[in-house]
Amino acid sequence: MATGRRGLLGLAAAALANEGLARPGLAAPRRNGKTGAPPPSIVVETHRGKVRGSSDGDIKVFKGIPYAANTQGANRFHPPKLTKNWAGARDAVAYGPMCPQLPQKRGSYTASWTYDKEASEDCLVLNVWTPALYDQRRRPVMVWLHGGGFSAGSGSRNVFEGTRLCQRGNVVVVTLNHRLNAFGFLYLTHLGGAEYAESGNVGMLDIVAALHWVHDNISAFGGDPGNVTIFGQSGGGAKVSTLMAMPQARDLFHKAIVESGSDLDALTPDEATKNALTFLSAVGVKPTELPRLAKLSTDALVAGLARVMNAPGPKPNYSPVVDGNALPKDPWQPDGPPVSAGVPMIIGSTRTETTALLGVNHPEYFTLDDASLLRSLAGWIPDRDIPRVVAGFRRLMPTASASDLFFAITTDRRVRQQAWAQAERKAAQGGAPVWLYELDWATPVDDGKWGSPHALDLAFVFDNVAKSEAMAGTGPAPQHMADQMSAAWLAFARSGNPNVGAIPAWPPFSPAQRATMVFNTTSQVVNDFRGDERALLASLPLYKVSR
Numbered sequence: 001m002a003t004g005r006r007g008l009l010g011l012a013a014a015a016l017a018n019e020g021l022a023r024p025g026l027a028a029p030r031r032n033g034k035t036g037a038p039p040p041s042i043v044v045e046t047h048r049g050k051v052r053g054s055s056d057g058d059i060k061v062f063k064g065i066p067y068a069a070n071t072q073g074a075n076r077f078h079p080p081k082l083t084k085n086w087a088g089a090r091d092a093v094a095y096g097p098m099c100p101q102l103p104q105k106r107g108s109y110t111a112s113w114t115y116d117k118e119a120s121e122d123c124l125v126l127n128v129w130t131p132a133l134y135d136q137r138r139r140p141v142m143v144w145l146h147g148g149g150f151s152a153g154s155g156s157r158n159v160f161e162g163t164r165l166c167q168r169g170n171v172v173v174v175t176l177n178h179r180l181n182a183f184g185f186l187y188l189t190h191l192g193g194a195e196y197a198e199s200g201n202v203g204m205l206d207i208v209a210a211l212h213w214v215h216d217n218i219s220a221f222g223g224d225p226g227n228v229t230i231f232g233q234s235g236g237g238a239k240v241s242t243l244m245a246m247p248q249a250r251d252l253f254h255k256a257i258v259e260s261g262s263d264l265d266a267l268t269p270d271e272a273t274k275n276a277l278t279f280l281s282a283v284g285v286k287p288t289e290l291p292r293l294a295k296l297s298t299d300a301l302v303a304g305l306a307r308v309m310n311a312p313g314p315k316p317n318y319s320p321v322v323d324g325n326a327l328p329k330d331p332w333q334p335d336g337p338p339v340s341a342g343v344p345m346i347i348g349s350t351r352t353e354t355t356a357l358l359g360v361n362h363p364e365y366f367t368l369d370d371a372s373l374l375r376s377l378a379g380w381i382p383d384r385d386i387p388r389v390v391a392g393f394r395r396l397m398p399t400a401s402a403s404d405l406f407f408a409i410t411t412d413r414r415v416r417q418q419a420w421a422q423a424e425r426k427a428a429q430g431g432a433p434v435w436l437y438e439l440d441w442a443t444p445v446d447d448g449k450w451g452s453p454h455a456l457d458l459a460f461v462f463d464n465v466a467k468s469e470a471m472a473g474t475g476p477a478p479q480h481m482a483d484q485m486s487a488a489w490l491a492f493a494r495s496g497n498p499n500v501g502a503i504p505a506w507p508p509f510s511p512a513q514r515a516t517m518v519f520n521t522t523s524q525v526v527n528d529f530r531g532d533e534r535a536l537l538a539s540l541p542l543y544k545v546s547r
Contacts, residue, residue: 044133046217049086053128054093059163062128062221063156064096067213068206071179072121074294077186077199080124080209096125098154099180100302102309107360109445109453111470114158121183121298126176126210127155129162130222137170138224140493143214143253144175147234147261147455149547150203150319151181164463169490172223174214178206182279182305185318187272191280192290200272200321204242211252229255229493233458237261238547241422242320245337246327255496257346257489259457260353262418264332265544266320275316282307317546332422341431344496346489347423347509348437348517352451354410359450366449368402376406380413385540392536407451412533413543415454420534421542423509433508435498437517438529441481444473460485460519477521484523 042053042060053062068080075081097120106115131139142165146155155175162173178184184203188196198205215225230253232240240256241263243249267275277287283304285292293301309315320327331337359365368376377386393405400408419436426434439460442451450456450471459468463486465478472478487502499506503523507515516529528534 042133043089044220046213046220048083050089051092052089056129056161056163057167058131059166060130060133060221061163062092063094064125065090065092065128065213066096066124067126067176068124068209070122071124071183071202072298076121076183076294077188077196077202079198079202079205083124095127095154095156096177097123098156098177099123099183100298101148101152101180102302102306104148104152105361107356107450109356109443109450109471110455112159112468113470114156116154116156121179123177123179124206124209126174126213127162128218128221129166129173131166131170131172132222133220135222137222138219138227139222140169140171140490141214141218141223141225141228142171142173142489142493143211143228143230144173145207145230145232145236145239146175146177147232147236148180149235150185150238151235151547153180153235158467159458159462159464161462161464161467165486165490168463168486169493171490171493172218172221174210174218176207176210178210179203181318182301182308185272185320186279187267187269187276187321187323188290189323190269190273191276191287196290198323198326200267200269200323201326204239204246204320205248205326207239207243208246208248208252211249215252226254227493228253229257231257231259231461231489232261233259233455233461234261235547238263238319238545242266242327242331244340244343245329245331247339248326250339253343255344255492256340257492258348258419258422259461260349260415260419260454262332262347262415262422263545263547264418264421264542265330266322266327267317268322271317272321275318278308278316279304279318315546319547332425336422336425336429338429341429344432344492345423345426345434346437346492346498347419347426347434348439348457349411349415349419350439350452350454350456351442352407352411353415353454354407355450356453356455357414358410359407359453365406366403368406370402373402373406377409380410380543381540389536393533396532396536408533412530412537413540414545416530417534417537417542418545424511427509427511432496435492435506435517436509436515437519439481439485439519441477441520443471443478445471457485461489462486480521481519485519488517 043050066083069083097118098116100119146153154177160175165173187200218225230240237258238261240258381389423434423436439457459465459472460482463482465482484502487500488498491500492498506517514528515525518524518526
């Protein structure tokens with residue numbers, strides 16, 4: 001794949017001081033044995049040119065830095081290419097565009113969050129938050145991969161801002177955008193041959209390119225390229241899961257956190273080819289005319305995607321493909337990926353993931369009765385097993401409503417069984433340890449309707465409660481949750497172990513004990529947490545998640 005490696009020119013420290021630059025491997029000027037005060041401009045030299053950032057209090061912020069070239073036209077459906085060098089200092093004070101995508105329905109609990117308004121195929125950009133540029137410290141680096149499945153979202157939402165993590169933990173935070181949906185995962189190899197050999201995974205190869213950028217440049221921003229943690233929630237957790245199986249990503253990260261996004265398998269080439277044919281038909285391109293794809297407008301491709309996804313019936317899934325190249329095997333099926341056996345992990349979920357994942361689009365799930373509960377579980381559980389599973393969960397939750405049972409069962413099927421399996425397979429490798437958690441604190445917003453929904457952890461992990469009041473509420477409890485979770489994540493990023501004074505002692509997961517940190521106002525470790533639920537579902541094949 002085309003990614004940048006060290007192309008840095010050696011410059012004298014005095015010249016750097018005059019220009020206000022930080023440069024990898026070069027010390028800032030010293031006065032009387034002490035590092036000189038930073039110059040008034042916040043400019044850093046990257047391997048492609050200088051970038052000028054801004055300040056958020058005592059944190060230096062750089063937004064919209066290109067890590068690879070524009071993907072429009074001839075670069076479509078191909079691995080990322082090097083961006084050209086630029087002259088002078090490029091302003092890095094505003095977020096770059098997100099990948100073109102279809103609009104998503106948003107729940108009321110996301111009202112506090114900001115969303116990108118600009119979309120472009122020139123979307124391979126990243127953002128950096130750092131406490132300092134000139135002190136020669138080697139800080140842990142935390143690279144965030146955004147959610148939205150493999151089809152939507154961006155790394156520029158305000159709840160992902162890294163200022164408070166930098167202040168709390170003296171780390172460098174990076175967020176990024178990459179190609180999504182058909183722009184990032186249109187598998188054309190069976191139709192177009194070697195020219196499109198990596199087309200089904202270019203969205204993941206974008207992330208690999210961003211990690212190369214981090215490796216080559218982050219020391220200039222005060223970070224340690226030898227201590228990089230990748231972390232992500234929902235689709236971001238799926239991207240973390242997938243990266244751990246990609247040989248191209250080896251040694252570009254050293255720790256991994258999967259939040260509500262354990263992704264065990266990928267598409268087969270046959271499945272992905274079928275999806276590609278559906279898209280080609282929607283944009284009016286025959287399989288023998290693939291070069292025409294480079295000439296279509298971005299709007300035409302988005303319109304084709306809309307036709308595909310709005311058509312009746314099952315929807316195609318544009319996501320990573322086991323192509324034998326970028327992704328040699330299913331990431332975590334039937335076992336953990338050997339390439340990342342030495343990478344420690346944190347894996348977890350929230351108590352009621354599906355109140356958000358399903359309830360936003362289907363408000364009727366909040367008012368189920370016994371009959372509609374059974375109907376609603378069709379597709380989640382084999383028909384013959386529904387009565388047995390519902391009866392078992394009723395015994396475990398005797399005061400639960402039909403809706404409560406629905407969300408409990410579908411959360412286990414949609415998220416928790418995959419997290420359990422991923423933790424089991426990671427532990428079975430006998431390499432680096434893995435820690436398992438569940439967020440059980442319930443948000444009070446909307447009279448407690450959402451419970452502990454999918455994405456509730458974002459405010460706590462980033463210590464950005466004030467940017468997520470519509471989901472987490474106000475008062476001391478949300479901040480108490482942030483004090484615990486962000487501290488554990490920072491400790492893990494620093495040392496590979498999440499144990500810190502803010503939480504009880506948290507042992508690694510093992511098949512025998514199955515220790516789980518249950519995050520709440522009073523957090524605790526419980527062995528074999530939800531073991532009865534796990535036993536009820538153990539005979540069922542794992543639910544295959546479509547992202």
